[in-house]
Amino acid sequence: MNILRADNYDQLSKIAASKIIEKVRANPKATIGLATGSTPIGVYKLLIEDHKTNGTTYKQVSTVNLDEYIGISRDDPNSYHYFMREQLFNHIDIPLEQTYIPNGMAEDFLLECTRFESVIHELGGVDVQLLGIGQNGHIGFNEPGTSFKSRTHVVTLAESTRKANSRFFPSLDDVPTHAITMGIATIMDSKEIILLASGASKAKAIARLVHGEVDEDFPASALKLHKNVTIIADIAALQLV
Ligand code: F6R
Numbered sequence: 110m111n112i113l114r115a116d117n118y119d120q121l122s123k124i125a126a127s128k129i130i131e132k133v134r135a136n137p138k139a140t141i142g143l144a145t146g147s148t149p150i151g152v153y154k155l156l157i158e159d160h161k162t163n164g165t166t167y168k169q170v171s172t173v174n175l176d177e178y179i180g181i182s183r184d185d186p187n188s189y190h191y192f193m194r195e196q197l198f199n200h201i202d203i204p205l206e207q208t209y210i211p212n213g214m215a216e217d218f219l220l221e222c223t224r225f226e227s228v229i230h231e232l233g234g235v236d237v238q239l240l241g242i243g244q245n246g247h248i249g250f251n252e253p254g255t256s257f258k259s260r261t262h263v264v265t266l267a268e269s270t271r272k273a274n275s276r277f278f279p280s281l282d283d284v285p286t287h288a289i290t291m292g293i294a295t296i297m298d299s300k301e302i303i304l305l306a307s308g309a310s311k312a313k314a315i316a317r318l319v320h321g322e323v324d325e326d327f328p329a330s331a332l333k334l335h336k337n338v339t340i341i342a343d344i345a346a347l348q349l350v
Contacts, residue, residue: 110318121307125305142173143173149305153196175248175249179289180213180285240302245314266285266286293328307345308346319350
C-alpha cells in the first residue's frame, strides 16, 4: 500500500481528484467506483470545478457506487442516489444511465445483488475505486466479520455505523438498519483502489490498517492483499501511524 500524506483535507481532495481526472483523460470510457459519506465531497467539488473550467468530459465514463440504504427511495435526500446526483452527477456531463448504484428499493434483493455484480462485469470491471473507511475499519458497508470472499450482499448495519451516520438523519431511529453493499471480493477486483481518510476520528483505523494484521474483523485490512492501493490521508488521520 502506497501512503500519500496530505497537509489537510483540501490537499487530500486535490491529490485524489487529480488522480481521477488523470484516469478519465487517459481513458474516456473508464469505469470509476464511487463512495458517499463526508470524505469524498471535496473530491467531487474539484471534479466539478475541473469539468467546468477545463472541460474534462464524463460522457463515456461509467460509475458504480459502493452501497445504498435499504428502504429509502432514490428521491429521498438521505439516499445515496440523491447524494450522488447532488454532489456530482447533476454538475458534470455524465449520462445518468451510465451511473450505477445498488437499488435499495428492489423487490428481490438477491436478484439485485446478482444484477449489480453483472453490471460491474459487463463494464469490464472497475478501473479505479474510491473508498472511505469507517472508524471500525468498514469499507463500503462491509462491517467487521464480513468474509473477504463476499460479493454484493445485504448487510445489517453495525450500531456504531448507524450512530456515525445519524448526523444526516432527524434521529437515530430514522437511520436504516440494512443496506446493500459491494462485497469485499467485489471491491478487491478493482484494478486500482484509492482510500481516503481525513481527521483524528480515523487515526486508529488508519494505524490498524497500516500496522495491523490481515483479519476479517477489520475489513479494510483486505486491501493489504491488493497490488494497487493508495491511501491518501491527512496529518490528523495519520497521527498514530
Ligand atoms: C460510503 C461508504 C462508507 C464510508 C465510510 C466513511 O459509500 O461506503 O464505507 O466511506 O463510512 O464515511 P465518512 O467519509 O462519512 O467518514
